[in-house]
Amino acid sequence: MQSTVSMSSSDKPSSATSASIADWAQVNIAVWAAQGRIDERAVPLAGFARLVEEAVTDVGDAQVHVVLSAQERDASKGAGEPIAKQVWLRIEAQTYVPLTCQRCLSPVATELVVSQDLRFVSSEDQAAFEDEEAEEDVLALELVLDVQALIEDELIMAMPVVPMHSDCQPEGWQASEPLIEDKPNPFAGLATLKKVQ
Numbered sequence: 001m002q003s004t005v006s007m008s009s010s011d012k013p014s015s016a017t018s019a020s021i022a023d024w025a026q027v028n029i030a031v032w033a034a035q036g037r038i039d040e041r042a043v044p045l046a047g048f049a050r051l052v053e054e055a056v057t058d059v060g061d062a063q064v065h066v067v068l069s070a071q072e073r074d075a076s077k078g079a080g081e082p083i084a085k086q087v088w089l090r091i092e093a094q095t096y097v098p099l100t101c102q103r104c105l106s107p108v109a110t111e112l113v114v115s116q117d118l119r120f121v122s123s124e125d126q127a128a129f130e131d132e133e134a135e136e137d138v139l140a141l142e143l144v145l146d147v148q149a150l151i152e153d154e155l156i157m158a159m160p161v162v163p164m165h166s167d168c169q170p171e172g173w174q175a176s177e178p179l180i181e182d183k184p185n186p187f188a189g190l191a192t193l194k195k196v197q
């Protein structure tokens with residue numbers, strides 16, 4: 001999972017919404033980890049362009065709740081070997097995105113929840129090799145990391161394949177079958193039972 005960090009500040013919209021997450025675009029994650037940094041914020045969904053693209057209605061002032069926790073962990077390779085420090089980042093995020101309900105075809109506010117550990121290793125090859133087996137995502141450690149793009153990647157991966165209301169009827173259903181007639185009377189069965197006895 002590669003993120004580009006080439007975007008200069010002049011390429012970004014100058015609105016206040018993107019300004020509040022601008023510092024996530026260029027993060028020295030090794031420094032964050034050494035500091036044990038925890039960054040908790042509610043930021044505008046409007047600042048996540050790829051998510052906004054998926055939204056079927058205006059996202060307005062919807063928020064994304066984010067908790068980033070960076071830390072160094074010891075990676076001991078065995079007795080007698082030097083203990084290496086590894087850089088980890090935990091991304092927790094939650095938001096609602098309006099998607100199209102695949103049953104009634106109207107918008108449905110779909111909750112996206114992310115809770116993902118990322119581990120950084122020294123090279124692309126190492127990352128590709130270790131990512132196969134690891135439970136966490138393994139990425140190559142870059143000097144400057146676009147953390148906002150990583151958060152957005154994770155939120156996009158958390159999107160359901162088939163967004164749906166918890167209770168709705170297929171589009172056009174009411175036109176052919178009125179709701180009242182179709183609902184069975186919950187006491188109907190009871191009455192029948194009584195007659196039989």
Ligand SMILES: [Zn+2]
Pocket residue numbers: 101102103104105106108164165167168169
């Ligand atoms: Zn629906």
